[in-house]
Amino acid sequence: MNASTDIVTDDITPLSAVPTTDTAAVPPSDARSHFAWIDIRGTAGDVRAALVQAAIHHRIDGIVSDDADILSDLPPTVRRVLAVGALSVDPDVAARVDIVLADHTGDDVSPIVDAGPAAEAGVHVAVSDADTLRHACETVRRAPWTLLTFTDPTKIPLEIVIAAAENSGGATVTVVNDIEDAGIVKLVLEHGSDGLLLAPRNADDVATLADVIRPGADHIELGELTVTKVEHIGMGERACIDTCSLLAKDEGCLIGSFSTGMFLSCSETHPLPYMPTRPFRWNAGAVHSYVLVPDNRTRYVSELQAGQPILAVRSTGEVREVRIGRVKIERRPLISVTATTSDGRVVNVIAQDDWHVRLLGPGGSVNNVTDLKPGDKLLGHAPPESRHVGLPITEFCDER
Structure with a gap:
């Protein structure tokens, strides 16, 4: 019966008793938690110190650096992420950090960095075409941590990678350009990337990033x-x-x-x-x-x-x-x-x-x-x- 043209008299009386469990057409609320990392590579002196202190104060999950000495001084409340260029790293260096993050290079499918027994393995994949998108999809199924950089503004490749990562057990972290981009990436395919990586300009950016990933009142x-x-x-x-x-x-x-x-x-x-x-x-x-x-x-x-x-x-x-x-x-x-x-x-x-x-x-x-x-x-x-x-x-x- 078409409700727009027919009077459905049976619907009038029992509305107060309509069950409320049928929500199949309604998307579930976003109960997934997110985290944020900041990238302090290329910073120095007072600027770097301010970013680190802001990250600690606002409970940012991780800090990315290419200097193990800087990371080793961080408190245990912050995840220490060491960015390296090779797929193997000195065990003594790896022991001072939590994650060793290596760039994906060459044509091999999803190489995993040798982080040793003390640290977890991470792979950075820059997605710029169909081949690198395929590498990213393979990597998220194997690596404990996958850092993703997308060279094009479209979010379609990220959607594909998130779908590939479903039930993989690993975590995806997506590089974002600014705070507005962070808010968008958080919501891609409803639950978004697990983590966001921002190279902040100042301590205010760190505080705002923390607000973006903080769950709202649920x-x-x-x-x-x-x-x-x-x-x-x-x-x-x-x-x-x-x-x-x-x-x-x-x-x-x-x-x-x-x-x-x-x-x-x-x-x-x-x-x-x-x-x-x-x-x-x-x-x-x-x-x-x-x-x-x-x-x-x-x-x-x-x-x-x-x-x-x-x-x-x-x-x-x-x-x-x-x-x-x-x-x-x-x-x-x-x-x-x-x-x-x-x-x-x-x-x-x-x-x-x-x-x-x-x-x-x-x-x-x-x-x-x-x-x-x-x-x-x-x-x-x-x-x-x-x-x-x-x-x-x-x-x-x-x-x-």
Whole structure:
């Protein structure tokens, strides 16, 4: 039956009992951890010292150098990576480092450096054509560590190497040109390269690189909200948020009139009698509403724009970052839903006054806003802080 042309009356009543385990069409969240190395070859004096200290302070995983003396002075919290030109190295030198990294040369398929008993073996492959791409794919299946340099800006060769490395047991480290490139490489084929290698210009680059590989908030505390009042309040502007991702049936965005309490809205992933589902959209709320975005910030829904990040939150509290494709603001009848948190705070959300707009409840239950009544339970997030320009702040703030 075509939902866009036929009225599916059987879908209307049981929506609150729709199971939330069917997420086959939705990509899993990125739970994979990444690490970063910095390359200090070609640096000296105060610059090198500043980079090393920044790497230690920001818990960068490894430092690459061609000087074993420099590496041997590093603390054990940093992986010492010695770059060499040959496929064998003096055992006494190898004993002072953690990884011996040799360049791939010649036509042999994936030669592995002889690092001796004390260090692990690594191979650096520069991918510039089909032959070197083949060498890279062979290397990642055999070497404990593979450093990859790609001469062309396309990420297709990296995708191929990552696919070849699947379940190999080794780690891939990709040379990145700058911080922006690092953010892209991290996400190639969803989980990206295991590690990133950057030759930083200064200590600030090291700090920013650490932020790129640091996992974002992957869980948020949700609690029950008890509905106390539902009012039809007339016309106003509301926003739909279309994302660049497919959303799960129990996945929504956190939105509300007050910064100290937000409701978990529902994505348009459930059947509608007059139109197809739109599993990329939240019919979010009125234009004044706060919406939760990364870095524990809020924004007004009317300020959101295409390309910006927003947090997608599941009924379990699992969080991922998705990108906005567009925000559509239109004039519609509005409904006001007021509720209380478990500690007695009053919270509110204003949404489009229509049956197909839904809020999520405990267990991922789906609740049409026009069917809500006092006593109903919904899911939400009630942070203790107030907000100033979207940032949490501990100060007196009375929102009504």
